Amino acid sequence: MGGPAQDSGSTDSAHLEPYWAELRAGLRSDIGARMFDQWLKPARLGAYCPMTETLDILVASEFSANFVSAQFGDRLRLAWRSAHAGVRDIRIVRAPEASALRVLAVPAPAPEAVAAPARAASCFQPRHDFESFVTGESNQLACSAAQAMAAEEQPRFTPLFIHGGTGQGKTHLLHAIAGAYLAHTPGSTVVYMSAERFMMEFVNAMRANETMAFKARLRAARLLLIDDIQFIAGKGATQEEFLHTINELVENGARIVISADRAPQQLDGIDPRILSRLAGGLVADIQPANIDLRLAILEAKRLVAGDPPVPDAIIDFLARSVRSNIRELEGAFNKLLAYGQLTGRTIDMEFAQAMLADTVRANARRITVDEIQKACAAHYRIDPAEMRSKRRARAIARPRQVAMYLAKKMTPRSLPEIGRIFGGRDHSTVIHAVRTIEALRESNPDIDADVRALLRQLES
Template sequence: MVKAGEIAKGAPLQTAGNGADHDGGEQSETAARLEAAWEAIRAGLRRDIGVRLFDQWLRQLSLGSFCAPTGTLDLTAPSEFAANFVASNYGARLTLAWRAQNAGVAEVRVVRRAGAARTLALVPSPATTTAEAPAEAVPVAVPAAQPDGFRPRHDFTSFVADESNRLAFSAAQGLAAPTQPMFNPLFIHGGTGQGKTHLLHAIAGAFAQHSPGKSILYMSAERFMMEFVNAIRANDTMAFKARLRAARLLLIDDIQFIAGKGPTQEEFLHTINDLIDSGARIAIAADRAPQAIESVDKRILSRLAGGLVADIQPAGLELRLAILRARRAASGSSAVGDEVIELLARSIRSNIRELEGAFNKLIAYSQLMGRAVTIEMAQTVLADSLRANARRITIDEIQRACAAHYRIDTSEMRSARRARAVARPRQVAMYLAKKLTPRSLPEIGRIFGGRDHSTVIHAVRTIEALRKENADIDQDIRTLQSQLEG
């Protein structure tokens, strides 16, 4: 047996005789080769994925048992959750890295560490693997239903909440708390890219913090269906059911895709019932409320609605601004000014995922090209996104919005009256028409009661000047623009 100290911290290996097929010299040579390769791999991973992610997930790995005949190496992690996460997110990268080192490693497994002991066992043959490995080092199989793994950056602290998503946010925190949740299951619904999946990953991460030994299973409804069908074909439905029912936290994304599949719905219903009865926690995400999912089994609807149904509304301008400011702070990039942040928040309204993607694209372009992030650069780099999100605001909409804001009749926008109570709202509307529409000055003048283009120019200049010296006018413009832009 070759014992390793804190390999992750560079402690030296100590060797001892072990196994009939390997003498002490061969063991020491193999151990030294593996440890040298591991140090090189760790250095490469730290460089490739960054210090923060490396320290959070990979620094904690240690060398475990090694089976020379099969070339299978175990890397040990401190918990089942950590083993699952690393295997799912970095398993392929680790295997390729070890193969590239030509250290005799063909396959890599990530397993739960046995207590505090960290040992490297050189196993002479597959038959003796169990005997030579630490008794508690149970291999952690990567669930096929967890293809993407949990995303550590999607936690509760990085989720920006306001009135549009606060119920879902608070309910997710409650489901993940150490104490028994008030509502179970939790059903979160909302449009694409509004934060549903973020909350599912946040629930998983928070639950794992206080219950590291408990099984967490995350899958999409599509994956649930595929695995169930494969289990039926392989005549192995019992193993599939056992794995699901062993979960203490079950997270299902995009549940709307399970609708219309009879046997799959039946199994899903039984799974939900068994898990709830056993005290397990369940979180479901969908793009619509449970009652609006077509062709779904009524019993499933009743069971899901029996907990808490929380919706996430589309993010308003203030939330989009807050999310971008939070992303800027998290990225440490002060190069993105407030004017660019406001451009993105006002222009990209479809969903949060696209908004964050646009921000990341600007940061990447700035770093790769060595250019500052300016309004002009953002408009060029994000031209397609800005064009796709552009909404045609009409002058008629502007006139109605301004008339409602200042409490005058819409017809006054086109009248000849010059009283200040009418003229000022009309000038504000002309200013917004020039700023928010592609219409020319003569066109704007004609729509405002057949006025000359010079009248429009005067109105625009007047409002521009007033915005600098009159806080009330400036706030009026901001309010109206925010309202018109969505």
């Protein structure tokens, strides 16, 4: 969302207009004429970057970009991918000027110029840099390896293989590597493409008897980045060419970065020689973001979000409710902000729960009070039966209070229900436990560390 449209390093998107017309008709039917006419009818195609297969969709203002991205971004992205038009990603952006809601007529480069350095730099999204990549335990290795691959000094390893689930930040790191590398080596040739595009261009080159030009273009790269390598599984001829390409680039001292949704040894249908080459470099995984990283990501977004303000309680609610991936977490935040701007509503808990009801339901994993009791008992090394006993010794009472506190935060159980599960206690006992642990988390670092560790364990 937001930001300027892509510049002259990108190409004319006129060839995508027929697809856009068809997609608009389907979108109008899906979301209703009123919403379509208000938000999507004025939108126009902007620049298209064949290198990253990213298309700009232009709207009239920053506010419109935020709202359309939050409300319709995923739907538009899926629609374009389903159209098989060579568009893997979209950016919904403010038009460069009020009169610029039109197709940007930028001359398309010759096929050989796709990897030209002057054009390559503009294809990478500036917002996907290392500074905006929030790190935590789950992605620190991948980020550090990516920075080493982008540094001026020759890296000690190649290729770099980054794997992780959808929406966890792999593509962000690939863009960051390219941007940082081109910043200190602007004369170098950088080639970025999805594995799907690699396959498509190779097949087209064979049909047109232009395989030598295809080989020459890729093997001239000083930095090659291939996204989603799992999509060439089972494609024998494509894999053979890919293997020869990376072998020659490694021999020539080029840098190679590959991403996938799983580790090399788990890639079914991939030539063992490719897997051996990939595993011979550095393999770095990105695990799902834990609660601390999700909070840090949301805090970074809040710092630059502007009005309306997003309270701490809402940040905590989002971090605990949206656990599937970072992209969905950021989308939920953007949706709240856009709706707040649109309606003038204060972003409070009632508003957040109403706007994100579907998202929260999709992410819900039912954690039971019994799970919480067992986790707390194991953490504090007491018998699980003590959670329901009448003993009041501090070594028993404090773990029991922590468990009550977590039961209140992590389950939909009412206070009386929680009290009954903890040995038939009154709801006032649960209230006292919750308030006690809240106060201790502020004053006692050990208790706060215990609670954080239990939250991570239970949410994993």
